Amino acid sequence: MQVTEIPELLGDYLGVPTATAQVILSLVVFLMVLLPVMLLSRGKKSITVELVTIFLAECALVGIGWLPFWVLVMTAIIVALLWSKLGADLIGGD
Numbered sequence: 001m002q003v004t005e006i007p008e009l010l011g012d013y014l015g016v017p018t019a020t021a022q023v024i025l026s027l028v029v030f031l032m033v034l035l036p037v038m039l040l041s042r043g044k045k046s047i048t049v050e051l052v053t054i055f056l057a058e059c060a061l062v063g064i065g066w067l068p069f070w071v072l073v074m075t076a077i078i079v080a081l082l083w084s085k086l087g088a089d090l091i092g093g094d
Contacts, residue, residue, distance in 0.1 A: 026067045034057070
């Protein structure tokens with residue numbers, strides 16, 4: 001069995017499409033990676049560590065084919081928009 005076959009097997013076992021099984025497995029990997037990082041990096045500056053962890057996990061999941069590439073792109077766009085809003089608030093003072 002290869003890693004790329006796991007979503008198909010899970011989809012067959014649960015009776016759901018392969019895309020749904022890929023999302024379920026991706027969420028499991030996110031939780032396995034992100035929860036320990038969140039517990040170890042408690043504090044005000046921990047969001048940067050958590051974002052880096054999310055991007056690394058997404059890159060790994062895109063690489064093995066469990067997550068579509070557009071999810072990684074949309075996450076990067078959303079984070080960039082949030083950071084630009086933060087920067088505008090810091091400069092503008094609102």
